[in-house]
Amino acid sequence: xxxxxxxxxxxxxxxxxxxxxxxxxxxxxxxxxxxxxxxxxxxxxxxxxxxxxxxxxxxxxxxxxxxxxxxxxxxxxxxxxxxxxxxxxxxxxxxxxxxxxxxxxxxxxxxxxxxxxxxxxxxxxxxxxxxxxxxxxxxxxxxxxxxxxxxxxxxxxxxxxxxxxxxxxxxxxxxxxxxxxxxxxxxxxxxxxxxxxxxxxxxxxxxxxxxxxxxxx
Amino acid sequence: xxxxxxxxxxxxxxxxxxxxxxxxxxxxxxxxxxxxxxxxxxxxxxxxxxxxxxxxxxxxxxxxxxxxxxxxxxxxxxxxxxxxxxxxxxxxxxxxxxxxxxxxxxxxxxxxxxxxxxxxxxxxxxxxxxxxxxxxxxxxxxxxxxxxxxxxxxx
Numbered sequence: 001x002x003x004x005x006x007x008x009x010x011x012x013x014x015x016x017x018x019x020x021x022x023x024x025x026x027x028x029x030x031x032x033x034x035x036x037x038x039x040x041x042x043x044x045x046x047x048x049x050x051x052x053x054x055x056x057x058x059x060x061x062x063x064x065x066x067x068x069x070x071x072x073x074x075x076x077x078x079x080x081x082x083x084x085x086x087x088x089x090x091x092x093x094x095x096x097x098x099x100x101x102x103x104x105x106x107x108x109x110x111x112x113x114x115x116x117x118x119x120x121x122x123x124x125x126x127x128x129x130x131x132x133x134x135x136x137x138x139x140x141x142x143x144x145x146x147x148x149x150x151x152x153x154x155x156x157x158x159x160x161x162x163x164x165x166x167x168x169x170x171x172x173x174x175x176x177x178x179x180x181x182x183x184x185x186x187x188x189x190x191x192x193x194x195x196x197x198x199x200x201x202x203x204x205x206x207x208x209x210x211x212x213x214x215x216x217x
Numbered sequence: 218x219x220x221x222x223x224x225x226x227x228x229x230x231x232x233x234x235x236x237x238x239x240x241x242x243x244x245x246x247x248x249x250x251x252x253x254x255x256x257x258x259x260x261x262x263x264x265x266x267x268x269x270x271x272x273x274x275x276x277x278x279x280x281x282x283x284x285x286x287x288x289x290x291x292x293x294x295x296x297x298x299x300x301x302x303x304x305x306x307x308x309x310x311x312x313x314x315x316x317x318x319x320x321x322x323x324x325x326x327x328x329x330x331x332x333x334x335x336x337x338x339x340x341x342x343x344x345x346x347x348x349x350x351x352x353x354x355x356x357x358x359x360x361x362x363x364x365x366x367x368x369x370x371x372x
Contacts, residue, residue, distance in 0.1 A: 012223060021311045022290035029241035032293035032313060033221060034332065035270045036238040039248065042263050046252045067251050075244035113223065114239040115230030135228050137238050
């Protein structure tokens with residue numbers, strides 16, 4: 001069984017800092033360490049403004065949410081894909097992998113060094129993933145900014161990256177290190193999409209933890 | 218700048234009292250572009266939110282020019298040059314947002330460094346001791362062959 005604590009601890013040792021160019025190259029992407037409040041506030045302002053431009057049109061509300069979730073797809077596809085194809089992954093995680101599910105477990109263990117909150121797997125099969133999140137930065141920002149409970153779940157990026165994770169492992173077969181290009185992205189999230197997901201509990205709504213369910217279509 | 222503190226029990230990375238998260242260039246520019254293309258006013262909102270959060274952080278750090286420039290790079294935004302701030306000019310080399318926008322979406326019609334603009338507004342206000350207006354007058358993303366730096370006018 002994958003030792004997720006070991007994976008988290010090892011990746012926590014990675015030196016992720018800017019170089020002389022002022023950029024942070026890592027895992028074949030460029031990372032930033034921007035305030036979680038920034039991402040969440042601009043996302044919620046966008047949602048609030050877009051919803052305010054039409055009178056309670058559920059289709060418009062859904063557009064804002066789907067765009068923000070798609071941003072999560074882009075994040076997960078590129079960041080997780082880069083991590084799971086990296087030398088660091090090969091050194092630390094690959095030797096521990098005994099099943100395709102261990103790819104998901106290993107990547108969730110790495111997520112926990114990104115500052116997004118504490119992610120844990122509650123249920124995992126090739127068809128379903130249920131993740132819980134404590135201290136989700138998205139829900140945390142919502143509660144502090146708006147000082148009120150949300151009427152709907154608010155962890156849009158988390159939903160998107162969770163869908164991306166299952167798609168990379170079970171649809172793209174990231175173990176074969178495919179090119180993370182536009183063709184693969186469209187296959188996973190558009191033309192031949194295999195997974196979808198939703199947040200079923202959210203601390204911004206008053207739940208104890210955030211909970212995301214990803215399921216095979 | 219080694220003040221980022223990772224707490225694995227809470228799943229947080231803190232810089233002072235503020236929580237930071239690791240995100241990649243793809244997410245950064247996709248989110249910015251989606252918001253801005255959907256609603257014009259989102260450009261100003263992104264700059265304003267960046268200004269507010271960076272002002273809070275720079276105040277916590279009692280930032281001077283050196284600390285502001287260090288923070289800018291530590292966040293991963295590029296290299297900030299405040300040497301000509303008093304003359305109304307700030308330069309960013311290797312702008313994260315400028316470069317990634319160009320390489321992902323091609324040549325842009327307008328400057329795209331919204332988060333850096335807010336950062337510069339906050340830094341300039343603290344250093345000069347007065348409120349400022351910041352306008353990006355030159356951006357890598359609008360002409361990568363001629364513009365090797367992003368330039369901001371500070372008034």
